[in-house]
Amino acid sequence: MSVARSQLTDFTYFLAIARHRNFRLAGLEMGVSPSAISHALKGLEAKLGVRLVNRTNRSVTLTAAGEEFRDSIEVPLKDIDQAVERLNKHRDSPQGRIRINAQVDAAHTILPPVLALYAERYPEIKIEIEATDRLVDITHEGFDAGIRVSGTVPEDMVAQRISGDLRWIVAGAPAYFERFGIPQTPSDLKNHRCINGRLGDGRIYQWEFEGPEGEFSMSVPTQFVLNDRPTMLAMTLAGSGLMYCVEPVFSPYLKGGGIQIVLEEWAARGEGYQIYYSSRRQVPLGLRLLIDLIREVRPLGL
Structure with a gap:
């Protein structure tokens, strides 16, 4: 037939x-x-x-x-x-479609300034992005690549670093600090309201710090647990509690004074984001062009 x-x-x-x-x-x-x-x-x-x-x-x-x-x-x-x-490689304008699975914070901070330029340079390549903190098998679920913090990238993947180191900070709105005061050490957080989220495997996130005796993590009193970063930010801006996240997520609000950092001397540093893909598949040209453009624009340094 x-x-x-x-x-x-x-x-x-x-x-x-x-x-x-x-x-x-x-x-x-x-x-x-x-x-x-x-x-x-x-x-x-x-x-x-x-x-x-x-x-x-x-x-x-x-x-x-x-x-x-x-x-x-x-x-x-x-x-x-x-x-x-x-x-x-023989076309004047590359064509195709790529699917990216990105950790939420990476999708919000790395991709927007890059994709604006990508659309101008490669108008015939379509990109689909799924932003989630859920741990995803990108090969099984049909994604061409994933973007995650370095330590969470599967070992059997080819990975390329696309950001500098990240600083993890605690921040809140001025209105919150007027009501509840400013914590001076991580142990003071037991007397504060904290807005928290879950890891990709469902566990409540422990906040990580770095002090005189090295790095440590701790559970914080969590009144609100959310899996949506924009809602967490909105609640933080409204003075509902303190939020823990990578510094670039807070950057737009720090400049305007809507959020301020606390416990800055205790902030932990971690490896940056990596984009990763299967070694068993040919890398689509659209993906290679995206990686090159991220490294060119360097939205979070490199």
Whole structure:
């Protein structure tokens, strides 16, 4: 049976389903709706005359035929993708689409000034960004790259540093300090209201400091736990409590006086952000251009 051009797209959708076992995630990777993914799969199964996927309200699994088909087409389609990607060097204007999974603070501080220039230079490359502190397997979930603090990058990835060291600070609004006073040492935080978040694995974050005897971390009295950085900042600006974060997140508010740093002499320093990607996949030109531009603009130093 000959393969129509439209079926190559259906094959790609099927491989996304096989990777994610989820129509929504497959659609996100491919840039289409879950219903479009489902429709394409039904059409492919009808053309092939074989059921490839078992789907219920709770699960999506491959049939034996689906597993065999996945194994047969995965490498050839990857070769085709790489061949098309290599054509970019012959175009006047690079084309393509890349997906980036970025830690929330990195997405807010590194990417905005870079992407404005990227859009001007490479208008035909589309970028999708998912900002989350959740630990994500970027290969399994179909991302071309991730951006995280150095210590949280998986060891089996190729990583490039894209920022200088980061300083972790405690800050609050002047209105808060007028009511509750200014902590002089980290131990004073037990008498303060703290706004906290969770790590990517779900644990409540412990605040880290550096004192005369070295680095240490401590639990703080947490009245508010949020997983949304803009809301945390809004609450801090409103005087609801103290917030702990990397300094660049606070920078715009420090200049205007809306937030001020405390316990500055106790601030801990850590390694900066890295962009990372799988060593088993060809790096898309769009991603290489993004990395080069970040290193050119240096929004957080380098």
